[in-house]
Amino acid sequence: MADLIWVYGDVVDGKISRATLEMLSKAAALGRAEVVLLGPAPDDAVHTLSAHGASKVYRSKDPVYRECLTLPAVETMATLIAAHRPRVVLFASSYGGRDVAAALSAKLDCGALTDVGDLALRDGALEATIPALGGSYQNTSTLSGQGTKLVLVRPKAFETKPNEKSATVEEVPPPRDAAVLKIRVTERMTVTREGPQLEDSRVIVSGGRGLKGPERFAILQELAALLGGAVGATRAAVDAAWVPYALQIGQTGKTVKPDLYIACGISGAIQHLAGMKGSKTIVAINTDPEAPIFQVADLGVVGDVFKVVPQLIEELKKRKRG
Amino acid sequence: MTGAPNTHALDEHMKEMVLALHAAVNRAMPHIKDDPKLVEQALRDCEEILAVVLEGNVSEWLGTTK
Amino acid sequence: MARHDEVNIVVCAKVVPLSSVTIQIDPATKRMVRKDVSQELDPQAAKAVEEALRLTEKQGGSVTVVVMGGDDATIGIRGALAMGATAAIHLSDPALAGSDALGTAKALAAAIRKEPFDLVICATESSDSYTGLVPGQLAQLLGVPPLTFATSLTVEGRTATIKRQSEGGYDVVTSELPVLVTVTTGINEPRYPTLKGIMGAKKKEIRKYTAADLGLGPAEIGESGAREKVLTVGRPPARPAGTVIKDEGQGGKQIADFLANLKLI
Numbered sequence: 001m002a003d004l005i006w007v008y009g010d011v012v013d014g015k016i017s018r019a020t021l022e023m024l025s026k027a028a029a030l031g032r033a034e035v036v037l038l039g040p041a042p043d044d045a046v047h048t049l050s051a052h053g054a055s056k057v058y059r060s061k062d063p064v065y066r067e068c069l070t071l072p073a074v075e076t077m078a079t080l081i082a083a084h085r086p087r088v089v090l091f092a093s094s095y096g097g098r099d100v101a102a103a104l105s106a107k108l109d110c111g112a113l114t115d116v117g118d119l120a121l122r123d124g125a126l127e128a129t130i131p132a133l134g135g136s137y138q139n140t141s142t143l144s145g146q147g148t149k150l151v152l153v154r155p156k157a158f159e160t161k162p163n164e165k166s167a168t169v170e171e172v173p174p175p176r177d178a179a180v181l182k183i184r185v186t187e188r189m190t191v192t193r194e195g196p197q198l199e200d201s202r203v204i205v206s207g208g209r210g211l212k213g214p215e216r217f218a219i220l221q222e223l224a225a226l227l228g229g230a231v232g233a234t235r236a237a238v239d240a241a242w243v244p245y246a247l248q249i250g251q252t253g254k255t256v257k258p259d260l261y262i263a264c265g266i267s268g269a270i271q272h273l274a275g276m277k278g279s280k281t282i283v284a285i286n287t288d289p290e291a292p293i294f295q296v297a298d299l300g301v302v303g304d305v306f307k308v309v310p311q312l313i314e315e316l317k318k319r320k321r322g
Numbered sequence: 323m324t325g326a327p328n329t330h331a332l333d334e335h336m337k338e339m340v341l342a343l344h345a346a347v348n349r350a351m352p353h354i355k356d357d358p359k360l361v362e363q364a365l366r367d368c369e370e371i372l373a374v375v376l377e378g379n380v381s382e383w384l385g386t387t388k
Numbered sequence: 389m390a391r392h393d394e395v396n397i398v399v400c401a402k403v404v405p406l407s408s409v410t411i412q413i414d415p416a417t418k419r420m421v422r423k424d425v426s427q428e429l430d431p432q433a434a435k436a437v438e439e440a441l442r443l444t445e446k447q448g449g450s451v452t453v454v455v456m457g458g459d460d461a462t463i464g465i466r467g468a469l470a471m472g473a474t475a476a477i478h479l480s481d482p483a484l485a486g487s488d489a490l491g492t493a494k495a496l497a498a499a500i501r502k503e504p505f506d507l508v509i510c511a512t513e514s515s516d517s518y519t520g521l522v523p524g525q526l527a528q529l530l531g532v533p534p535l536t537f538a539t540s541l542t543v544e545g546r547t548a549t550i551k552r553q554s555e556g557g558y559d560v561v562t563s564e565l566p567v568l569v570t571v572t573t574g575i576n577e578p579r580y581p582t583l584k585g586i587m588g589a590k591k592k593e594i595r596k597y598t599a600a601d602l603g604l605g606p607a608e609i610g611e612s613g614a615r616e617k618v619l620t621v622g623r624p625p626a627r628p629a630g631t632v633i634k635d636e637g638q639g640g641k642q643i644a645d646f647l648a649n650l651k652l653i
Binding site: 012013069070071074094095098099101102103105106107109110111112113114115127131132137138139140141142143144145156159182183184185186187188189190191197199200203227254259260262281283285289294297298299300301302303304307308309310311312313314315316319 | 413418488489490493519520521522523524525526527528529533534535536537549552553554555556557558559560561562563564573574614615616617618619620621622623624630631632633634635638639640641642643644646647648650651652653
Binding site for chain 2: 580
């Protein structure tokens with residue numbers, strides 16, 4: 001009898017989120033994958049989920065899940081879990097996923113694992129791989145107890161895989177209890193930004209003194225945009241007024257923990273490292289082979305930022321096309 | 323090495339002072355260009371803490387005088 | 389004379405190793421090494437304290453800081469009191485050591501329930517372990533709605549309103565008190581303690597609670613009560629890492645290959 005693995009589905013920008021499909025692909029590889037999708041969703045949601053391995057979709061299109069955020073979702077999830085007892089429920093590390101998983105982990109008194117990069121089931125016991133402390137450790141963890149295991153999954157932990165199933169659909173009734181309607185979303189604002197916020201970015205391209213001037217940050221913008229990331233800077237660049245303080249990374253600026261940090265023309269002063277050494281992967285480009293940044297870089301290139309970065313940009317464009 | 327009496331209390335007090343100085347500097351540094359008033363205030367507050375440290379009135383810090 | 393709209397606020401704060409310290413995990417106990425490591429009030433928690441202070445400065449009330457930690461947490465607690473918090477509660481007991489997120493949330497909930505409150509404010513996640521679970525668990529245990537990822541917070545009468553970070557920008561979210569709010573990094577720049585604040589903090593109350601005071605036992609707290617269990621502690625596997633190459637005309641391509649190997653592109 002295959003293990004029942006559930007995915008708590010997210011809709012972002014009117015589409016099933018990429019994270020949902022990544023987790024679904026993994027779930028289908030682990031056992032029998034089913035999705036819980038609460039709230040307004042695109043018309044082809046079930047089709048999309050079916051195409052990525054979902055054998056069943058529990059669904060409600062009721063707007064209460066969108067308008068009242070966490071509480072109705074927790075109520076519905078608790079009811080569904082009690083009825084069907086999945087082995088594991090996977091949540092994306094999205095705002096909604098984190099809120100629902102946390103509340104549920106207390107309501108069901110079962111705890112949860114967070115920031116999970118991989119997972120396996122061995123004789124019914126969960127084994128999760130977690131890059132602890134900014135990736136400086138790689139630990140495996142589990143959750144004790146007999147009940148359903150709640151797992152928050154790192155973005156891009158898994159790859160989406162097409163996997164045709166014909167999912168059955170079960171409509172679930174939304175809760176009406178006043179107690180779960182306490183939170184109300186009164187306005188939704190879309191902010192047009194160029195790329196993600198610095199602290200939330202999974203990819204950061206950062207510039208330092210070696211850029212020699214503000215206009216040079218333009219190619220970093222281009223690289224960041226290609227990678228879906230944000231631009232950061234060192235104190236030297238901010239003090240020189242090449243970029244605003246909001247971009248500063250370091251002890252007196254922001255602390256970031258992206259999956260990828262590309263340091264361009266940055267020497268690697270301790271106060272800067274303090275703000276980014278938790279990055280999972282660090283690439284550094286600098287003309288000075290003695291620059292301290294090379295001691296923390298996974299890949300260091302001794303070279304001119306203005307030769308290396310344009311070439312990298314071309315390569316990325318080529319790969320996107322091909 | 324056993325400490326003199328008050329070593330722990332003194333150590334804790336000094337740490338608090340240093341953490342406060344550190345916090346003041348961190349608060350002010352990013353605003354050197356855009357908020358000179360804030361920076362000036364932070365410097366005055368640091369100066370005040372440092373003056374007391376230099377005074378060395380340990381019994382007042384530890385509340386051991388009436 | 390109490391103002392009609394004053395708010396009694398509880399701030400949950402963590403005391404963490406200084407940001408300059410490289411945190412180690414002890415492979416024998418599988419826990420973070422905290423002994424003999426200099427500590428400070430978590431800068432994320434300082435933002436929660438700051439937000440609470442701004443509210444009570446505007447409309448009156450009190451700010452009580454609750455910290456779970458060993459003796460070395462005292463310095464962080466004093467830091468919060470020196471910022472201006474009214475009083476502090478220190479959950480300190482060897483039986484609490486090794487608690488997972490849920491155990492921590494249970495301890496905090498037990499302490500907070502002892503007094504009436506209008507608002508609980510926490511950081512979204514702590515700077516050292518950043519699971520981000522405790523505030524949401526705490527809200528659930530206290531039976532109050534969670535208003536999370538707040539980039540701003542206002543309270544008018546009995547209504548709390550936040551701007552909540554979203555994937556596309558932000559939502560305006562509201563609920564009636566009592567609520568629990570989690571604040572994001574961008575919400576404010578916390579004040580620093582002044583000399584006056586430091587000296588004044590020495591007279592402020594730090595109430596200590598043990599596990600017995602909280603009515604919690606080994607099944608719920610400490611390592612025995614933890615559901616989250618670390619199985620193995622290790623280092624990440626070796627990668628094409630720590631390599632330094634000289635650009636000889638292919639540097640950009642080599643970076644692209646490297647990123648592709650790591651599935652980052």
